[in-house]
Amino acid sequence: MLAPQRRRAHPCDMIGVDWGTTSLRAYRLGPGGTVTDRLDRPGGILTVPAGGFPAALRDAVGPWLAAGETRVLLCGMVGSRQGWVEAPYLRCPAGPAEIAGATVPVPFDGAEVRLVPGLTTEDRDGIPDVMRGEETKLVALATTLDDALACLPGTHSKWARLEADRVVGFTTHMTGEAFAALSQHTILARTSTEGPHLAEPFARGVARARQSGGLLHHLFGARTLHLMGRLEQAETRSFLSGLLIGHEVAAALAETPVTQVELVGAVGLAALYAEALRLSGVAVRSHDPDLVAAGLHHIGRSLGWT
Amino acid sequence: MLAPQRRRAHPCDMIGVDWGTTSLRAYRLGPGGTVTDRLDRPGGILTVPAGGFPAALRDAVGPWLAAGETRVLLCGMVGSRQGWVEAPYLRCPAGPAEIAGATVPVPFDGAEVRLVPGLTTEDRDGIPDVMRGEETKLVALATTLDDALACLPGTHSKWARLEADRVVGFTTHMTGEAFAALSQHTILARTSTEGPHLAEPFARGVARARQSGGLLHHLFGARTLHLMGRLEQAETRSFLSGLLIGHEVAAALAETPVTQVELVGAVGLAALYAEALRLSGVAVRSHDPDLVAAGLHHIGRSLGWT
Numbered sequence: 001m002l003a004p005q006r007r008r009a010h011p012c013d014m015i016g017v018d019w020g021t022t023s024l025r026a027y028r029l030g031p032g033g034t035v036t037d038r039l040d041r042p043g044g045i046l047t048v049p050a051g052g053f054p055a056a057l058r059d060a061v062g063p064w065l066a067a068g069e070t071r072v073l074l075c076g077m078v079g080s081r082q083g084w085v086e087a088p089y090l091r092c093p094a095g096p097a098e099i100a101g102a103t104v105p106v107p108f109d110g111a112e113v114r115l116v117p118g119l120t121t122e123d124r125d126g127i128p129d130v131m132r133g134e135e136t137k138l139v140a141l142a143t144t145l146d147d148a149l150a151c152l153p154g155t156h157s158k159w160a161r162l163e164a165d166r167v168v169g170f171t172t173h174m175t176g177e178a179f180a181a182l183s184q185h186t187i188l189a190r191t192s193t194e195g196p197h198l199a200e201p202f203a204r205g206v207a208r209a210r211q212s213g214g215l216l217h218h219l220f221g222a223r224t225l226h227l228m229g230r231l232e233q234a235e236t237r238s239f240l241s242g243l244l245i246g247h248e249v250a251a252a253l254a255e256t257p258v259t260q261v262e263l264v265g266a267v268g269l270a271a272l273y274a275e276a277l278r279l280s281g282v283a284v285r286s287h288d289p290d291l292v293a294a295g296l297h298h299i300g301r302s303l304g305w306t
Numbered sequence: 307m308l309a310p311q312r313r314r315a316h317p318c319d320m321i322g323v324d325w326g327t328t329s330l331r332a333y334r335l336g337p338g339g340t341v342t343d344r345l346d347r348p349g350g351i352l353t354v355p356a357g358g359f360p361a362a363l364r365d366a367v368g369p370w371l372a373a374g375e376t377r378v379l380l381c382g383m384v385g386s387r388q389g390w391v392e393a394p395y396l397r398c399p400a401g402p403a404e405i406a407g408a409t410v411p412v413p414f415d416g417a418e419v420r421l422v423p424g425l426t427t428e429d430r431d432g433i434p435d436v437m438r439g440e441e442t443k444l445v446a447l448a449t450t451l452d453d454a455l456a457c458l459p460g461t462h463s464k465w466a467r468l469e470a471d472r473v474v475g476f477t478t479h480m481t482g483e484a485f486a487a488l489s490q491h492t493i494l495a496r497t498s499t500e501g502p503h504l505a506e507p508f509a510r511g512v513a514r515a516r517q518s519g520g521l522l523h524h525l526f527g528a529r530t531l532h533l534m535g536r537l538e539q540a541e542t543r544s545f546l547s548g549l550l551i552g553h554e555v556a557a558a559l560a561e562t563p564v565t566q567v568e569l570v571g572a573v574g575l576a577a578l579y580a581e582a583l584r585l586s587g588v589a590v591r592s593h594d595p596d597l598v599a600a601g602l603h604h605i606g607r608s609l610g611w612t
Contacts, residue, residue, distance in 0.1 A: 120534075125517040127527045128534045156526060173522040174492065174529075181491040186483040211431040214557025215521050216479040216550065220462055221433045223480075228426075228434045244522065251520025 012036055013306040014071040015061050016296030019078035020044050020133060025292070028064050031306070033297035037064065045076075045083050053084040054108055065111055071305045072108070073296050075116035076133040079104065089120035089130055095166035096139050100302030116299060121169045124255075129172050134158045136295035137264055138167050141287060143298060150262040151252070151277075153269045159252045162262075171255060173248040176269070182219065183240055191226045192236030201235035202272065205242025206249075206279045215247050245276045253280065265289045318342055319612040320377040321367050322602030325384035326350055326439060331598070334370050337612070339603035343370065351382075351389050359390040360414055371417055377611045378414070379602050381422035382439040385410065395426035395436055401472035402445050406608030422605060427475045430561075435478050440464050442601035443570055444473050447593060449604060456568040457558070457583075459575045465558045468568075477561060479554040482575070488525065489546055497532045498542030507541035508578065511548020512555075512585045521553050551582045559586065571595040 018025040022044035028037040039060060048056045058065070061072065079087035087104040094102075103114040118132030134152050141150055142162040152158040155176035161168045183189060208218055222240055225231035231239055260283040263274055274284045300306050324331040328350035334343040345366060354362045364371070367378065385393035393410040400408075409420040424438030440458050447456055448468040458464040461482035467474045489495060514524055528546055531537035537545055566589040569580055580590045606612050 123519055123523075123527075125514075125519075127514070127517075127519075128530045128536070129526070130530050130533060171519060171523055172526040172530075173520070174525040175522050177492040178488060178522055178525060181487040182484060185487040185491050186480065208431075208433070211433075212557075213429055213431075213433075213477060213561060214479070214553060216481045216484055216554050217429075217477055217557060219480040219484060220435070220478040221429075224434045224436050224478075227436060230434070247520060248522050251518075251523060255519060 012064075012069060013297065014073060014300045015064055015069050016293055016300070017057070017061070017072060017074045017078075018076050018133065018136070018292045018296070019074050019083075020076040021046055024060055026061050026064075027293040027296065028069065029293060029297045029300070029306075033294045035293050038293075045078050045080075053078070053106075057108070057113070070111050071300065071303075072111050072113045073103070073116060073300050073303070073305075074113065075136040075292065075296060079115040079117060080132055083115075085115060087115040087117040089132075090117040092119055092121040092170070093163070093166045093168040094119055094135070095142065095164075096298045096302040098166075099135065099139065100299050103299070103303065114303070116296075119167060119170070123169075123171060129170060131158050131160075131170060131172070133292075134160070135167060136299065137289075137291040138162065138295070139298050140291040140294035141262060141264065142166060145262060148260075148262045149252075149256050149258045150264065151273060152264045153273045157248060157273075159256070161256060171252065173251070175244050175248045179241060179244050182244075183237055186219070188219070188222055188236060188240060191223065191233055192240070193233045195234045195237070197241070197272070198235055198238040199275070201231065201239040202242035202275065203279055205239040205244075206246035206276045208239075209243050209246025209250055210280070215243075218243055218247075241272060242276065245272055246280070249273070249276050249280050249282075253282065259283060260285060262287060264291060318370075318375060319603065320379060320606045321370055321375050322599055322606070323363070323367070323378060323380045323384070324382050324439065324442070324598045324602070325380050325389070326382040327352055330366055332367050332370075333599040333602065334375065335599060335603045335606070335612075339600045341599050344599075351384050351386075359384070359412075363414070363419070376417050377606065377609075378417050378419045379409070379422060379606050379609070379611075380419065381442040381598065381602060385421040385423060386438055389421075391421060393421040393423040395438075396423040398425055398427040398476070399469070399472040399474040400425055400441070401448065401470075402604045402608040404472075405441060405445065406605050409605070409609065420609070422602075425473060425476070429475075429477060435476060437464050437466075437476060437478070439598075440466070441473060442605065443595075443597040444468065444601070445604050446597040446600035447568060447570070448472060451568060454566075454568045455558075455562050455564045456570065457579060458570045459579045463554060463579075465562070467562060477558065479557070481550050481554045485547060485550050488550075489543055492525070494525070494528055494542060494546060497529065497539055498546070499539045501540045501543070503547070503578070504541055504544040505581070507537065507545040508548035508581065509585055511545040511550075512552035512582045513548075514545075515549050515552025515556055516586070521549075524549055524553075547578060548582065551578055552586070555579070555582050555586050555588075559588065565589060566591060568593060570597060
């Protein structure tokens with residue numbers, strides 16, 4: 001009669017949760033990081049009322065807790081000032097051991113719950129940079145690679161240098177937000193139309209980014225190319241997307257010259273980055289964006305949970 | 307009895323009008339370009355109904371016409387597709403003679419009225435650029451200078467190379483619009499407040515622009531500097547202004563290395579450019595933004611009007 005009870009008490013290693021601004025993804029993780037169950041739903045931290053995080057967590061993973069899970073590791077914006085409790089940024093270089101040592105426990109009835117810290121670094125000019133959530137994916141990526149440069153596209157894209165299981169430094173580019181602001185709130189909005197992504201004007205934008213004159217001049221060029229009949233309204237957004245991603249890729253590769261980039265994600269925005277990187281003469285290896293579950297399990301192992 | 311009539315018929319050389327999107331500035335111009343009377347008012351081309359340009363011009367300069375003026379030269383957006391008649395862009399290099407030869411006559415009862423064309427050029431990569439209105443100021447500037455690099459700050463800043471009375475080429479930077487879009491429609495809006503221009507964070511932004519990493523990374527740095535307590539909310543807009551103007555200045559000087567820049571304007575935005583240029587180690591000479599009257603008179607002379 002002991003076996004079922006033991007199975008109930010420790011059916012898996014841990015629960016891992018990636019709790020961001022707009023969504024919550026939870027994983028029930030077994031030996032080796034095997035995902036035995038998963039949950040993906042809205043209910044990001046912005047929807048949680050003050051003091052409501054314990055109830056919101058129980059609402060999400062209550063059935064797994066009832067089944068005997070006793071350890072929960074949370075990463076993402078849940079550890080920010082706007083989240084449950086602030087888990088202060090940890091300085092790079094950082095790997096699973098350093099991150100595990102900097103996790104922050106939060107009171108929770110019936111389980112040990114800890115928050116993964118974000119990371120901070122400074123660029124060569126001493127300007128600070130931060131990430132929160134991406135560090136967990138990078139921990140998983142770093143264990144499978146030697147020295148590498150990883151790119152995580154997003155509203156605020158991250159480029160991280162990985163060495164020997166650790167994130168040694170990284171750089172953020174505000175490309176996604178800049179694209180939204182510039183395409184919607186400048187004169188370029190007047191001569192562009194929404195529509196499908198177009199590969200040819202995107203490639204022209206990427207090529208333009210490698211020419212001289214600077215981004216602010218290149219932006220006006222999107223206007224004049226249209227004026228001169230060399231860029232259609234339907235092509236302008238793709239050209240602008242290529243121009244901005246091209247500038248980001250060029251700047252990132254100038255900082256860290258490599259011949260191959262490890263790209264997290266294969267579809268959507270990541271596919272555009274893959275194309276821009278290839279057009280820039282760099283090999284691309286795409287990785288599962290679901291790396292976060294493996295990363296949570298790696299950090300859990302450093303906590304002695306697995 | 308002839309003298310008064312002769313005075314009525316040709317009391318001055320011509321009327322010059324700078325008719326832009328949002329305003330109309332008219333000058334009654336005598337020998338040597340002397341401004342004998344002037345008018346500055348709203349009533350830009352966007353307020354003129356279809357077919358209403360003759361009436362709008364008469365409403366503005368009717369008294370001068372009644373006093374005997376017979377020649378009117380118009381520059382600015384009045385010569386664009388959205389204006390009276392499109393005066394097609396003239397290719398650089400262009401000086402007063404070429405511009406006079408490309409002016410476009412429009413029918414008007416009782417006076418000869420002509421539109422000044424805008425200019426077009428291509429950068430070293432074959433991407434077109436355009437200006438409309440600035441060419442008239444540059445014509446005036448070029449007559450007083452030898453080879454020079456002129457900067458005309460604005461929503462779309464122009465950098466023009468002047469040689470022997472002519473505009474040989476130019477570059478536009480979408481800096482003003484980019485500043486508005488990025489400061490109001492990204493995460494930077496959340497941590498910045500309106501307020502007076504601050505010289506110290508502006509200078510930090512200009513210095514930052516000369517460092518590595520690229521503009522898209524530098525933009526995110528404004529966020530992290532605030533997060534780390536190194537940039538106050540009241541300082542963020544000035545820092546961002548310095549960052550963007552600094553990127554423009556750095557790109558323009560990389561294209562055309564000079565030790566002195568001729569800056570049109572002395573107050574407001576031009577004062578910021580003067581400071582950014584000085585911080586970049588370049589001497590600045592400021593010129594009267596009212597150059598347009600002199601430019602119209604120079605073109606008028608090439609038309610044989612003076």
